[in-house]
Amino acid sequence: MEGMQYLRVFLTFARNSLIRDMTFRANFILESIASLCWMLGNLGFYALIFTHTPYIGRDSGWGQYEFFVFLSTTMFVNSLVQTFFMANVDEFSELIRTGGLDFALLKPIDTQFVISLRKIDWSSLVNFFAGAGLLVISLHKLSVRPDNPLHVSPTMVALYFIYMLCGVAILYSLMIGLSATSIWLGRNQTLYDFWFYITNFSRYPMEIYSGTWGRPLRWVFTFAVPVLVVVNVPARILAQPLRPNSSLSFSLAAFAIVATVASLLGSRWIFNRALLSYRSASS
């Protein structure tokens, strides 16, 4: 029954945000167009790269449309994170600094839930639909190519969505964990930037991190800070199901589940520990 109540609170948050967005409709449309343009610029950049090379990485199998599947997965994950969590987590450190967190603590509901989902940024969802368009086009191109066409099965699609949500959960955990530390540090602008730069590593296929410097990087961003599995695992399920080293993919997929659970539990623990040290600022 408690789950139902949380769902109802969430739906109220979602409706209120939508009402607010619709009050400033022109602004909403401008913001949607802006994030769409940003996405188109990126797409143009990658299209330009593929006019100069057939693949990213030798024998990696990341050709243009395989990579576009990867790119649309990045768009899905990022737009979901931005829609539901980004603005809230961004505001969290501000709430700590100003003492506004008191009001969240007083509510008879889980604090992490209120903090994380209070405001929903509907305009970021536009990239989710743009990503869906790009995904459908790329999958179509891959399945009609003459040599080695791709067959997409319902199982693959189901797994794809499950792992995409795992990716969202991992990024969310990193964000909330990092911003909870601002209870101890006071101000953490650089830390927040740091989060931005770390996710930068999730944007490309993990094969590119090879060699003396690449291997340790890949290790760190897979096992210590699991941002590499965020996009790589779901994208691989759809774009490269028939890679010869599928046993590696299997263990990577199993690891992604472990990483998701661990990140969620870890960030929850950090969040609760940080709350214990919260001393309300003047309000």
Add this chain to the structure above:
Amino acid sequence: MSARIATWWTILRICLEERLVYRGDFALGTLMRFLPIVTQIFLWYAIFEARGSSALAGYSYEEFVAYYLLTMVSRAFSSMPGLASGITRQIRDGEIKKYLIQPVDMLGFLFLSRFAHKIAYYSVAIGPFALVFFLCRGYFHNLPAEAATHSPATAAAFAASLVMSFVLGFYLEASLGLIGFWWLEVSSLLFVYMLFNFFLSGHMFPLDMLPQPWRAIFDAIPLKYLAYYPAAVFLGKVKHADLAIDLCVQFAWVVFFIGLSRFMFQRGLKRYSGFGG
């Protein structure tokens, strides 16, 4: 004249001291800004590997990495965070009244404070920059004879284009900010500018990669002088006569935007009604 120089000097000194308050945050932030380049280095390595390592758009892999590092330098000169939005805010809040009642020219004051900001920035950022360039020195070993590492003339042209990219970046953003006299809210316009700046200035890739007619279009707009051009000059990609012509064109753009911002400021003041404050 000496009174004016004394004023400028005071402005410069105040802004310098103000800036150096947060030097720890500064140095860390600068180092962080190199992180995206790490992924770029790996990305381009993978691309060159897939191509069988022949030159791409006239760039070898080493030159590619050098290019990215050098655009960081040009952007350290040309980027003006918060300048345009600051000017609009001051217009909207009525804060620019203080320039109107004091014998200080607003654009001149802002220019000097940016100049001081940059000096302060370089004095701290030179550490992280030197560290990164030292670690990446291998990418600068096999540059052609026209590159700034071999030819003093290219090095001088590089320095000139950097200085001009600072002035150009300042007056271009100032002109954008002064639109605030006519429109109260320019944040969406600034977003579009940022978007264009990001993709068209050569910050993401060397503009030589573009096919025609895009190449010609990108060449005709001044944004390329903010990131691409100084880096290309350093690497010896712009040769002989072209170099001189392009430097003159850059200079012409600088003069154009100085004139434009002065003109806009004059015209804007006539409309200005000084709300708030």
